[in-house]
Amino acid sequence: MNTTPISVRRDIDTVERAGSTPDVQQPWADLGLKPDEYQRIRDILGRRPTSAELAMYSVMWSEHCSYKSSKVHLRQFGAKQPQTDAMLVGIGENAGVVDIGDGWAVTFKVESHNHPSFVEPYQGAATGVGGIVRDILAMGARPLAVMDSLRFGAPEHLDTPRIVSGVVAGVGGYGNCLGLPNIGGEAVFDSCYQGNPLVNALCVGAMRHEDIHLAKASGVGNLVVLYGARTGGDGIGGVSVLASETFDATGPAKRPSVQVGDPFMEKLLIECTLQMFAEKLVEGIQDLGGAGLSCATSELASNGDGGMRVHLDRVPLRDATLSPEEILMSESQERMMAVVHPDNIERVMHICQRWDVTATVIGEVTNASHLQVYWHDDLIVDVPPRTVAHDGPVYDRPFHRPAWLDARQSDEPTTERCPRPSTAEHMRQQILELLASANLCDREWLTSQYDRYVLGNTTTGRGIAVSLDCNGRFGALDPYVGAQLALSEAYRNVAVSGATPLAVTDCLNFGSPEDPEVMWQFAEAVRGLADGCLELGTPVTGGNVSLYNQTATTAIHPTPVVGVLGVLDDVRTRITMHGAKPADAVILIGATQEEFAGGEWAHVVHGHLGGTPPQVNLVAERSLASVIRDHRHLITSAHDLSDGGLAIALSELVLRNDYGLDVSFADTDADAFTMLFSESVARAVVTTASENVDAIRAACELVGLPSALLGTVTADDFLSITTADGVITLSRAELAEGWSRTFARIMS
Amino acid sequence: MAPRIGVITFPGSLDDSDAARAVRAGGAEAVRLWHADTDLQSVNAVVLPGGFSYGDYLRCGAIAKFAPMMAQVIDAAREGLPVLGICNGFQILCESGLLPGALIRNNHLHFICRDQRVKVETNATSWTADFSVGQNIVIPVKNGEGGYVADERTLDMLASENRIVASYIGNPNGSMRDIAGITNEARTVVGIMPHPEHAIDSLTGPSADGLAFFTSVVSTLTVGART
Numbered sequence: 002m003n004t005t006p007i008s009v010r011r012d013i014d015t016v017e018r019a020g021s022t023p024d025v026q027q028p029w030a031d032l033g034l035k036p037d038e039y040q041r042i043r044d045i046l047g048r049r050p051t052s053a054e055l056a057m058y059s060v061m062w063s064e065h066c067s068y069k070s071s072k073v074h075l076r077q078f079g080a081k082q083p084q085t086d087a088m089l090v091g092i093g094e095n096a097g098v099v100d101i102g103d104g105w106a107v108t109f110k111v112e113s114h115n116h117p118s119f120v121e122p123y124q125g126a127a128t129g130v131g132g133i134v135r136d137i138l139a140m141g142a143r144p145l146a147v148m149d150s151l152r153f154g155a156p157e158h159l160d161t162p163r164i165v166s167g168v169v170a171g172v173g174g175y176g177n178c179l180g181l182p183n184i185g186g187e188a189v190f191d192s193c194y195q196g197n198p199l200v201n202a203l204c205v206g207a208m209r210h211e212d213i214h215l216a217k218a219s220g221v222g223n224l225v226v227l228y229g230a231r232t233g234g235d236g237i238g239g240v241s242v243l244a245s246e247t248f249d250a251t252g253p254a255k256r257p258s259v260q261v262g263d264p265f266m267e268k269l270l271i272e273c274t275l276q277m278f279a280e281k282l283v284e285g286i287q288d289l290g291g292a293g294l295s296c297a298t299s300e301l302a303s304n305g306d307g308g309m310r311v312h313l314d315r316v317p318l319r320d321a322t323l324s325p326e327e328i329l330m331s332e333s334q335e336r337m338m339a340v341v342h343p344d345n346i347e348r349v350m351h352i353c354q355r356w357d358v359t360a361t362v363i364g365e366v367t368n369a370s371h372l373q374v375y376w377h378d379d380l381i382v383d384v385p386p387r388t389v390a391h392d393g394p395v396y397d398r399p400f401h402r403p404a405w406l407d408a409r410q411s412d413e414p415t416t417e418r419c420p421r422p423s424t425a426e427h428m429r430q431q432i433l434e435l436l437a438s439a440n441l442c443d444r445e446w447l448t449s450q451y452d453r454y455v456l457g458n459t460t461t462g463r464g465i466a467v468s469l470d471c472n473g474r475f476g477a478l479d480p481y482v483g484a485q486l487a488l489s490e491a492y493r494n495v496a497v498s499g500a501t502p503l504a505v506t507d508c509l510n511f512g513s514p515e516d517p518e519v520m521w522q523f524a525e526a527v528r529g530l531a532d533g534c535l536e537l538g539t540p541v542t543g544g545n546v547s548l549y550n551q552t553a554t555t556a557i558h559p560t561p562v563v564g565v566l567g568v569l570d571d572v573r574t575r576i577t578m579h580g581a582k583p584a585d586a587v588i589l590i591g592a593t594q595e596e597f598a599g600g601e602w603a604h605v606v607h608g609h610l611g612g613t614p615p616q617v618n619l620v621a622e623r624s625l626a627s628v629i630r631d632h633r634h635l636i637t638s639a640h641d642l643s644d645g646g647l648a649i650a651l652s653e654l655v656l657r658n659d660y661g662l663d664v665s666f667a668d669t670d671a672d673a674f675t676m677l678f679s680e681s682v683a684r685a686v687v688t689t690a691s692e693n694v695d696a697i698r699a700a701c702e703l704v705g706l707p708s709a710l711l712g713t714v715t716a717d718d719f720l721s722i723t724t725a726d727g728v729i730t731l732s733r734a735e736l737a738e739g740w741s742r743t744f745a746r747i748m749s
Numbered sequence: 750m751a752p753r754i755g756v757i758t759f760p761g762s763l764d765d766s767d768a769a770r771a772v773r774a775g776g777a778e779a780v781r782l783w784h785a786d787t788d789l790q791s792v793n794a795v796v797l798p799g800g801f802s803y804g805d806y807l808r809c810g811a812i813a814k815f816a817p818m819m820a821q822v823i824d825a826a827r828e829g830l831p832v833l834g835i836c837n838g839f840q841i842l843c844e845s846g847l848l849p850g851a852l853i854r855n856n857h858l859h860f861i862c863r864d865q866r867v868k869v870e871t872n873a874t875s876w877t878a879d880f881s882v883g884q885n886i887v888i889p890v891k892n893g894e895g896g897y898v899a900d901e902r903t904l905d906m907l908a909s910e911n912r913i914v915a916s917y918i919g920n921p922n923g924s925m926r927d928i929a930g931i932t933n934e935a936r937t938v939v940g941i942m943p944h945p946e947h948a949i950d951s952l953t954g955p956s957a958d959g960l961a962f963f964t965s966v967v968s969t970l971t972v973g974a975r976t
Contacts, residue, residue: 173860174860178761178801180764263804265806268801449861450861452860452862454889
């Protein structure tokens with residue numbers, strides 16, 4: 002075996018050489034840079050970039066890292082931020098941090114890993130979980146739980162089971178091995194996601210206020226420590242053009258561009274990092290995710306005093322043949338970078354050793370204003386870090402309202418277009434049809450593969466509730482309203498647990514920003530979400546944008562997935578959907594209108610997508626939350642109304658409990674069909690002992706919310722719905738029939 | 750004085766904090782033990798928690814059995830130290846030879862997490878004394894490699910010697926003879942696949958049925974100390 006380090010033989014493109022060879026042709030276009038972007042790099046540096054600098058700029062100025070198409074719109078989240086004392090750290094850090102009282106803070110964020118999950122579903126989803134967990138860890142928090150919002154193609158498509166089984170196994174395989182309970186999420190099927198599945202992963206963590214850490218390198222002489230997995234050739238994708246340009250034919254072969262996860266290493270990284278935090282050994286910290294060392298070094302330096310010297314040859318490698326450019330670009334997982342005072346370095350190295358984690362001092366903070374990267378003795382990067390990390394290109398891309406939208410919005414699901422059930426028996430059949438549909442059926446096939454029991458902890462007494470929601474069809478009908486409806490639903494979901502919603506994270510999944518119609522959808526969704534958050538008083542604390550989710554010219558539905566975080570001051574007072582007892586009264590809170598456009602009934606029964614989505618009513622949403630929160634000691638169970646409306650909520654209550662329900666619509670204005678299938682917002686079904694009905698209804702009236710006494714909880718094992726056209730009776734076994742079998746059928 | 754019960758943390762242990770919490774809820778002092786150390790700190794019993802020790806990239810538990818602390822546990826267990834292995838801990842006990850048989854990939858090939866009905870088959874062990882025989886309990890099961898296997902002779906021996914500690918009602922993973930947990934000849938070492946430490950209160954678990962495993966060992970140790 003030839004043991005001579007290959008790097009010795011390499012022809013290194015140094016800063017000095019770049020200065021003296023201005024006319025060298027560089028593969029900037031192959032790295033995704035536009036002509037004016039390349040020129041801007043040359044202007045910044047006053048010379049051509051070295052190949053290592055070109056690698057850094059190209060990856061950091063990519064859409065994924067720089068948010069160059071979305072930035073101008075995302076600024077609204079700051080500009081329209083509601084007044085709140087809860088936000089301790091806002092947008093721009095690894096994740097936002099929210100005060101939950103008593104010196105405790107919670108950090109949470111949702112992030113996409115869509116494209117890798119299509120290429121390689123298991124690793125794409127697994128490393129998606131790994132990445133978001135490190136973001137939370139980097140804030141100083143112990144990661145507590147994960148959630149995932151998943152979107153797949155049509156249930157009957159041949160490729161769908163491949164993606165679903167890979168993604169679910171990846172989320173489970175990684176999260177289970179980290180010991181983080183998976184506390185929920187979404188799984189949605191729609192043909193618009195066929196070639197563009199969405200994997201959005203959320204992590205939530207908790208810490209004391211004084212443990213909050215930021216990603217910055219300051220303090221001249223402080224040491225830069227890289228720890229965790231060794232750096233390999235995974236995830237370097239496009240940089241191979243550089244390799245082939247710079248090196249001779251014996252250079253490394255093309256490498257896979259999807260990263261491979263090692264959850265065991267991540268678990269060690271978590272414990273080892275938390276021990277460093279506990280001993281107050283860390284001045285600044287950053288996880289290595291997209292763009293790897295390029296991102297971590299430039300962001301740490303840019304957020305700090307600006308100067309940092311890095312010795313790239315000290316980076317521990319899995320593959321000794323990697324070029325400096327590849328090391329800078331590698332997206333090898335399970336790595337962190339900490340800035341440590343020299344007095345603490347011995348202790349940091351000791352902790353890493355205790356956890357069997359490789360740690361290496363690869364550089365130091367300097368009093369220069371540049372990030373300087375050396376490869377052995379050669380200076381190969383010499384840049385102002387801010388120009389890499391924060392001052393990338395910003396595009397105000399053209400956008401316009403799609404020409405087809407008027408036609409779609411005027412195609413309402415009228416009685417002619419979408420005939421409604423004419424008899425009680427017909428409605429009964431449609432309830433069963435909805436329950437057996439891909440998007441409403443039991444998710445046990447999926448959820449049983451995730452560990453939900455780990456880290457039981459009641460030391461603080463405080464509890465948090467998190468929900469992730471979106472309906473892409475609403476977004477397709479009206480992106481402004483669609484984003485607000487996603488917010489509205491997530492807010493309601495948190496509220497029915499009795500928690501007070503505090504803050505928002507979002508994952509904005511859209512098609513190509515270069516398509517003005519898609520860009521309009523994006524702009525509208527951001528505007529809608531920012532306006533909605535302002536009205537609800539829940540600031541956006543951070544999130545992620547995923548663009549280019551489209552196959553050829555067909556984009557996915559606008560899918561702004563919204564996560565809402567709420568807090569309970571005493572977790573024992575939380576409301577579940579399981580606490581009702583026979584003879585309890587069933588109350589519907591909220592107003593029901595004839596709203597079917599974009600809803601499950603129109604989708605499942607008629608395959609129809611048209612009209613205008615349900616009307617947003619955030620005032621009513623706030624009122625609903627306050628009534629439930631203030632009466633949580635009286636409410637025995639609660640279920641929000643969303644996908645599939647009241648029909649699905651009532652069915653789920655019977656399916657997931659050992660009691661029955663006997664309801665009628667005598668106390669309501671609308672017809673039974675509208676009551677059952679409408680998806681009007683700001684509604685929930687609550688149960689309470691009969692003597693408390695008046696108190697709850699009076700509270701609703703006080704805040705202007707209509708309420709209706711629907712009926713009672715029974716000791717039976719069926720759902721009974723009395724309508725003007727007769728009684729609909731559905732036994733638990735009948736409800737379960739299609740509902741419990743559909744998911745397995747999709748997977749077979 | 751409350752008995753001292755050690756909970757070992759291996760790299761990749763996940764349920765060690767929950768196990769320590771359950772130990773305290775059961776009335777004992779929880780002593781955290783580190784895999785690489787060799788001092789058992791005079792504990793009166795040991796819990797091997799669930800998780801993925803060393804990543805479980807080889808056979809589950811196959812590396813953990815070589816941990817320095819495990820050498821101490823194996824010796825002490827042979828001298829009568831009560832040991833409870835939960836999930837990955839059960840796998841480690843089998844790999845260590847303290848319990849017979851092995852745990853293999855679930856027959857349906859998926860990880861499974863659910864609230865599991867389990868029947869307690871014997872209360873003549875250090876860890877189940879507070880149960881009544883035949884008692885039905887609900888505790889979470891969560892594993893990918895939880896199928897208990899052994900040769901027929903071993904299975905017959907376990908049955909005839911009353912060493913099957915608990916069996917599944919509704920087998921979640923293809924375990925032979927529905928076995929959820931077994932004990933050694935001395936009835937001091939118990940391995941169980943479902944997780945009693947996640948069922949010690951109804952706030953964080955599906956029931957409080959699991960708590961009796963931890964009160965049982967305290968009762969056993971306390972009675973032992975009195976005689």
